[in-house]
Amino acid sequence: MTTPLASREDTALLETRGLTKHFPIRRGLLGRTVGQVRAVDGVDLRIRSGRTVALVGESGCGKSTLGRCLLRVYEPTSGEIRYHRPDGGVVDLAALGERALKPYRSEIRLIFQDPFASLNPRMTLLQIVGEPLRVNLGLSAAETEERVADLLRRVGLRPEYLHRYPNAFSGGQRQRVGIARALALAPRLVVADEAVSALDVSIRAQILNLLKDIQEESDLTYLFISHDLGVVEYMADEVSVMYVGRVVETGDTDDLYGRPLHPYTEALLSAVPDPDPSRRRRERIVLKGEVADPSRIPAGCPFHPRCFYAEDRCRTEIPALREIRPGRTAACHFAGELDLKGVEES
């Protein structure tokens, strides 16, 4: 169960086992812990080398927290982050100290969502993109400048921009700078946390194509975190759907989109807008209620208060993520028995 996709023989780059992140809720003068926000609750994820794995879900479902836990921006509460080194060894990133973690910081990189907040406005592009190079590789000023100019070219920016400050650039261009910074140390895994969500629709496609081109050039692996199912369909090889801190369904993108196994996935897919007006919209499933509060997760299946197929069993028994078909897992008692609609092939 811990490695649901192990039937494939591809090599894993990173696996999580029971990864959990609880944020304590503190109250009062003494800061007593009165509760836990269970942002990520026992996630098993497997990211295979060279693939793009998407993490989708509504906002607040813990997908960004999960991404940030992988990078140890947040300290995971429990669980393992098993990283497969290029030499074949496996390390648990969750157990490493800050110093021991440093070499892996250059192999796993993050692209931020907000291109305005993620670039220090007081530094030039040379300083921003050059920082990881200077700090980690100790390059000289001239070498750094050359490498940064190269990186800017790779992400489609002119090298003449080196000495400019980020405020001179548009959101799309800034995001390119952020991508250049992520690529500076030749990483193996890039976590793209809503990397295109803050961008204009017209710019989005350019950035997505850029990410795809870079992946081809340098054999990158992406963990693509997004709430936009259209973007995910375009980008991802595999998809993991999250709901209040748990993975509820995984599978290859085409299969998951075509034949969802979890009612939540079905509802999400029904909300994807169809760009073709000649096709009559399929019926949209409007979920009742709100996303569950991660500090008060309902008993049983966390999704049951909103599920149209819920039965008594769902109210008491937590469904485990189990393999339904080869390569497909879902956390639903009735997965495979329900007749759920996906997105039609276009």
Next chain:
Amino acid sequence: MLMQSEHTSPQADDFDPEAGRASPWRLVWRKFRKHKLAVAGAIVMLFAYFVVAFAEILAPGSPSAVDERHTYAPPQLVQVDLSWDNGVQLYVNGFRTERDPETFEQIHTIDPRQRVPITFFARGDSYHMWGLIPWDRHLIGSADPAQKVYFLGTDRAGRDVFSRIIHGARVSLSIGLIGVAVSFVLGLFFGGISGYYSGVPDTIIQRIIEFLMAIPTLPLWLALSAAVPSDWGPLMRYFAITTILSVIGWTGLARVVRGRFLSLREEDFVVAARLDGCGRGRIIFRHMVPSMSSHVIASLTMAVPGMILAETALSFLGLGLQSPAVSWGVLLQEAQNIRAVETAPWLLIPGVAVLVTVLAMNFVGDGLRDSADPYKQ
């Protein structure tokens, strides 16, 4: 294909080689310049410190020269005479002095027929410029060294109020700077620890700050300055007072610094720096401190007038500086009783000086605060 992308972006002007090259401080300056009141305040402030630097030359006389024949002399207004044959002449009217037959008080009346010519770089009381260079010239003064003039009148002992205001600026304006410098160090240190480490150190420091802020300031000042031994010289007393002021004054700045640290710690670009492998020192000094330096400078500018007012208040109450030291607070002490104000209202002019400088500094602080973050949308 990638090279051609985003040519439609209107923000990046490829033809302007200067676009986006302005350093953060230039952007702050550009924004500050638009704040007219702040620019005016800055000019007044610069002028005030210019006066402080060249007090000896700019003052028409010595601040301690006593003239017992002219106590409570009224201000003599500078007048221009264009009718004389030898060009434009400045003069003031002299006065006739009588004694009240009952109280023996001196009564001065301006006599329009008497004219005392005024010249620039007049010879007057001798002094040592910055305590080094002996000289006796004053920017403006009576052409005849024997005939004293008082542009803003004299006090109880016949000392020139104008000269005393100028010399008093030296103490009053520098006490603010020194006091702020001390509280800056304290505030940055404790605020930095509080904001960066948070947790237990933060709780302890915040409780101390709350405790300090809860103490009523005036009684505390009074108690502390009463504790300063009375046989200390004016200079020692001066330093004691500044220390007292800044021991209480650092709390506000510490809060600002802490708040900035706390919010910056969560900023994406600081997280990015951490992921880039930057050490703690580099994150603090290269990413966090530059981002808050302008905020800190702004709150410092706002703190200086507070210090000036505190000194004035303390000295006015007779617990700060005391004569023979000259400061604006000491000068205002002269105007403490109604009778003095009634007979010699010009003794309140130091109050105008306090008002103008404090206002100017507040305007500058306001302008700096508004322009501190040039990247705010």
